[in-house]
Structure formats: C-alpha cells, structure tokens
Amino acid sequence: MSTATTVETADSQSVPEPDSWAGHQPLPVVEPRSERALSIWVQQSLIQCKRMLIGWMRDPSTTIQTLIYPAATLIMFRIVLGDSITTATGMPSIYGTVPMVMLVAAMSGSVVSALGFKSEKSSGLLGRFHTMPIHRAAGLTGRLLAEAIRVLITSLFVLAVGVALGFRFWYGPAASIAMLCIPILFAVGFAVLVTALATLTDGVMLVSLVGIINTLLMFFNSGFVPVFAYPVWLQKTVENQPMSTAIDAMRGLSYDGPVGAPLWKTVAWAIGMIVVFAYPAVRGYRRAAETGA
Template sequence: MTLIAPRPSSLLSESLVFTGQHFNHWRRDPMVPVQAMIFPTFLLITYYLLVGKSVLRITGTDSLYGLVPTCAIAGAFSGALAVGLTLPFERDTGLLSRLWALPVNRASVLTGRLIAEAARTLASTALITAVGIGLGLRFKGGPLELLLFLLVPVMVVLVFAMAVIAVAARAKDGTVLIWLGLPAITAVFASSGSPPVESLPSWMWPLLRFQPMEPIVGSMRVLAQGGLPLGPLLHSLVWIVGLGAIVGPLAVRSYRAAAESGGVRG
C-alpha cells in the first residue's frame, strides 16, 4: 500500500488562514474597527463642519479633497496602533511562540497579519471616501484614479504596520506605541490635506513639504480631483519603499525574537 503524502500548503493559503483569524478576533473585539473606521469618519465629519468653510474661503478649494485622504491615512495608522497594542500580550502569554512552532511557513503568521491590515485599510478608506461623497466630495477621476486613491493608504499602512510590529514586539507594554503613533499622525495632519501649507508661517513650509506624508496626501488629493499625479506618486513610492526597506527587516527580527522568547520576560 502506497501512502500519498499531503501536498504542502502555499505561503499564500497559510497566510490567508491567519488573516481570517485576525478578522474573527476583530469581530469579537471591535476596538480595531472602531479605531480604523468610526474614529476617522467622526473626525472627518467634525473637522469638515468646523473648518470646511474657512478652508474654502482661504484656498477656493473644497477642503474635502484634502480631508478625506488625511482621515483615511490617520484611520489606517490608528487601526494599526490598536492592533499593535495586543502584541506584548500575545508575546507574554506565549501565543506568538505557539504560532511560531506550528508546522507552517513561519513567514505566514506575519504575512497574514499584514494582509489583514491591508484589507482593513482598504475597507476603511472606501467607507471614509463614501462618507466624503455624502458630504459633498465629487470624485472626478476615473477607475484608474479611484483604484490608486484606494491603494495609496494600503501601501502606507503596510510600512507603518511593520514599524508598529518592530516596536511593539520588543516593548514591555503597548504604551511605547504612543511615541510612534503621535508623530506619525501629526505628520499626516501637518500635510497639505489639513490646513493649507500657505496659511502657516513661512518658516514651516520646507519642513512640511519635505516630510513623507506631504506627497502621499497630495497625490490622493490630485487623484480625487481627476488628475494623475505621476510626480507625487513617484515621490510617495520612494518614501514608502525606502522606509519599508528600513523597518521591514526590523519587524522580522523583532517578531522572531518575541516568538522565540517562549513568553518568558526577564
């Protein structure tokens, strides 16, 4: 009798299993969906009602074209931080070590986490964009511009999620993430999507225009207005790839060290 060995699962199929586990966890504990969807949606509505007319009067452009990208990326960051808060607990209880010991591709656990982050960000960006359209945003781009508009926050959050993993996997608790999240979200709101750069003191202009969120939010603004901003998109891609090349290996090393610790902290 010949025994047929089971075919090994692919990295993608194994990663999708862990992605589904994250979705199930978020359904039972909705803190992440609230942080990623409800919070930025509320922020968008509140900010638009408070400053929308003022921005229109100063710039002559509806502030929704900048606020929707800003709130979409801020929501993506907020959701990633909420997910990162669970990493120290998963490490200390030995959950990461048990997942590490499973007979699957070890990259699948981390990959599944990142796929879940990407899917959540795509859904939250679509929701925030729909709310923006309800408030009066008129998306003037075609299918290509819409696709790029939805994918830009996804690419950004993948890099930010890796930074969160790199920090949270080695942290004693999740409070250290404040020092990562605060400057990141501040950079989002300090871009051209919130107050117009020209309305701020001139000495701040070079700082605001050099930081990575400026071309990212700016490219989404132009996409919503119907343009195809190849320059800002390329600039954004350079930032995303460059930062990803730095934080990606750090995330892998931190996650591996946390998983191999066995849940024991000295």
C-alpha cells in the same frame, strides 16, 4: 465458497492470513509538503489573515477605531474647519480632509494591530504557533495582509461619508481605484514600522511613540491646510513628509493637482519604511515567538 484460510484472533473474529493479501496493491505514499514551501506560506498567511480579521470583527473597540472614529473625525473637520479652509485657500477642503482621515485611520489602526501582537506574545500564542509545523513568515505576512484589508474597508467607509459631505471623483474609475490603493500602500509601510517598534517596546511606550508620530504628521501636512499656509521655513518639510505626498497624490487623482511627483515620493516613503524596518520586525517577531520576550 472462498478457499482462503483463516486464523482465529483473540476476539474470536476471523481474518484472512497474510498470503491472501498478495493481490492487493499498496496505497501510494504521499510525501508531506515542507512547511517552508511557497504554497504553504501563501495558504497559512491567508489563514492567519482570516484569524485576525475575525478577531477584529468580534471586538467592538476595534470596530469603533476602524469605522466610527475616522467617520466622526471627518465630520468634525468639515463642520469646524471646512468652510474656513475653503474660503482661505480657494480650494474645497473636503479633497484634503478625506485623504488625510484615511491615512490617519491607517496609522491609528496599526497601533491596535501592534497591541494585539503584544497580547498574543504575552499569552504565549506566538510561542505555540512557533512549535507547530507552520511557515515562520506566515504570522507576519498574514498580519500585514489583514492590515491592508482593514485599511481598504476603513477607506471605503470614510469615502462613503466624504461623498455624503460633497466629495466627488472627476477622473473616472481608474483614478478612483488608484486613489484607494495609496492608503493601502502607505499603511503596509507604516505597519512594518509599528511592528518593529512593537517588538522593541512595551505597550505604553508603543502607544506614546506612535501617538507622537501620528500627531505631528496629522497637523503638519498638506491635507490640513495647503503648504503655502505654513511658515516659509517649514514648507519644504511639510511638502515632502509622507502624509503630504500621499494626500497630494490622492487629491490630484480625485480633484486637481499634480499626481506623478507626489505619487513617486509616496511609493519611495512606503518602500523605504519596509526596507528599513522589515529586518527588525522579522527578527523581533521571531524572538517574541521563540522566547516570549
């Protein structure tokens, strides 16, 4: 029979007196991890990435923009211009149009992501995230990671359509994987640029600016027609613009042509966009979260 004394509480329940607790060990105190910790940043970036991917999957317009539109564009180029370009240049047009459509889809998808950012800002969602114990960089890095995954899915889908139209890999799995990495690298750099623009402009202006950039890059690159088909005074510009360097590297990895020089130029373009626009993007993202402006 227990000898511990008891006291009666107001609800008539008996509880041991404090001196009977002396033999119990106190629970260890677990210090919470700082919201600025690297592990927290990685974990919350993945959560933000998952949130955006689920949102895009549930949005029919995003699905159309990500999958249907690029596939339809590739088929249209093949039907309307494929044979003419092949005859005029002596090179299969599919090895230029498949990389070109991958890159155009990456750029177009960045606009959808940027408009989603504008919506989150206007609804106050960014502000609510800012008041919570969340790593300040997780929102932006999660968005860029989601962009990379979206571009990979789009590129694989475009590639599947391209294979059905005659696209083939001639240099094995390693070159194939390297080719698929190029649009992802390009997309991350372009997404940083578009995010910086999204923090500085309204939705209509953003669509107009990016639309102009997309149109110029799409019609003046080496995937649409070879560089020598352009006027002499324009050839150097076309050859060294970011879409052309990426297309040339992807063509070289899948069919024929130089790889080293265009690949390094593509890496330089991507890193350059990140370096130039990362700070405005981070500052604008923080300002939007803090003030909603």
